[in-house]
Amino acid sequence: MRRAGDGGGGGRAAVAMRGKAARQLVKAGKVVYTIRKRTERRRLPMRVLLIGCGAVGLSLAAALYQAGAQVDLVARGETARAIREGGIERRGILPHALVPPGNVGLTERPEDVPGGYDYVLISTKVTGNEELAAGLALRKTDLLRGEGRLVLFQNGYGNERPFVGLFEPSRLFHAYIPIGFRRMQPNVSEVTVLKAPMDMGSLCGAPGTACAALAEALDKGGIPCRIDEQLGKTQWSKLLYNCTLNALGAILRTDYGGLVKSEDSVSIMKGIIREIFAVMRAGGYETFWPDATAYEEEFFFRILPPTYAHRSSTLQDIERRLPTEIDSLNGAIAGLGQSLGVETPCNTFVTQIIRAMERLY
Template identity: 40%
Template sequence: MNILVIGAGGVGIGLATSVASQGANVSIYARGKTAKAIKENGIKRCGLFTHYEIGEIPVYESYEEIPKSHFDYIFICSKTTANEDIAENLNRNRDILKESTKIIIFQNGFGNDEHYLKYFTKKQVFSARVITGFTRPERHISEVTVYTEPILLGSLQGENPDSLQEIADLITASGIKCEITTEVDKYLWAKMLYNCTLNPLGAILDVTYGQLTENPYTLDIMNSIIDEIFEVIKTSPYETLWDSPDEYRDIFYSKLVPDTYNHYSSTHQDIKKKIPTEIDSLNGKVIQLGKLNNVNVKTNEFIYNLIKAIESTF
């Protein structure tokens, strides 16, 4: 099995190491210092679960270098801000894919498959729900820092995900449980509820997820974000795992936030690095669907605008 991983951050390095440790032939698309570090050191997964090191791994710094008709799977593990560029490049260089190649999107947010569906069929494009925490302490190393539930693979377009079982089996065999599902939309919206409520607000205030729950003012903001997202889901062709905002809040405050109390969000990390955030795929997607379905999402809009204001200073 030949797999190309695009995006050599914590998730990309972590998944690349996972499937390579179980015998898959893995290549990585990376550039600059990251490509150099992987070429010199290979890749490594540490932290929770089994530790693995892969000594040598092909690294490509341009699409022109990538072998033709070679890959069975493309893992998209980049920031969502790169999706338009990646989708266009894969289309321009589609001779690196086989007719049966499948693209699996391992990213935050919702609707990221839309960029790839401009060029590829519904039978080729799949999505993953990842709530395992990966960080990158060094450019070639991924550390698994948090695990709460399995990685889930499926289709937002109603396609049968059974063909992804071999990928799920490889990841599971590496120590991180992974499953296929016909309801990936429900789980992605569950992740959206969590990320949209915590991610930008924690970044704006420079605090951990747990600290947000200890302030009555931030509690009001988070509760409003949750209410608005449920209204958006209700008027959209999507579902999630809870019937009401109150039902979700029960598990959010009793389980989900306490399990990640000391966590700083990816948006927080991006702002510290002064790079564009993934806010358009998070609260931005809520705003888009809210406008489409005439739902008031003023709190999501306010949070979104604050992040965009911070980004404008970079």
């Protein structure tokens, strides 16, 4: 496995010392410096493992490298070869970023990583969470160090379930990304849309500040990021946006702007929105709008227009003949509706169409 650089000598075992005022002590493998009776623990580079080197993961890796973090990646096949030979590049509307070859660690399986990470970032497709959790279970005891956290950078509802039995709820965090990404090449990601900063926090009541260092690093590396102490509301706002646009854009094979050109597609979008609010009311969930009418007004006139040119991840998956995340989006709404006694014909219909399209690959 190729390892990242030591961030300016952070991995060296010894340093030059002059006089009694600069004494080096080594305890339990950690270096402590005593300078004029004041003890300071040497600050090591943030260690991050990133699993999932698609469009989102590549951009995250570039940001963390730019911020000085030590980054290890889990990647396979063509993606791993491209990163090993050409590094990583982020293009688009955010600052351009390059990771030269040899500056990130690479391994093919999560169970083979070194361990001892401050953060483990999951940016794979939701459809692989069960298998991924099984792999991480083999490294449960040494994957994270100290107060390390696992952060899910994924769309949808209920994505954390496979990981709940492996990690304490206080270690599980989510990040919701109102940013559009497109994978140009196996090691190149393009940022196409920036609707708002990325929101990061906990759905389990843990303080979001536990991920403050990660949020600051991403922000420093060119991806706007903020801590969100109301992540439950943010989750539902993200679900509203994605469920309204992703599947329908894939079915009609159009960008988001194309969806508002037809009264019929607008009617379907409104139906999806109203069903989601009905499910929220029945389940006791909240978001930032009191009802569907208030959300529709803001959605069609303020939220949607800046993203007209974006093509949904579901459409990109369909075009590449890959499994989609429909079951964690509209499919999850339909499932919740069924369990709560709420009818969801629009969400159910688009879910069935996407599933049928997948079976025709």
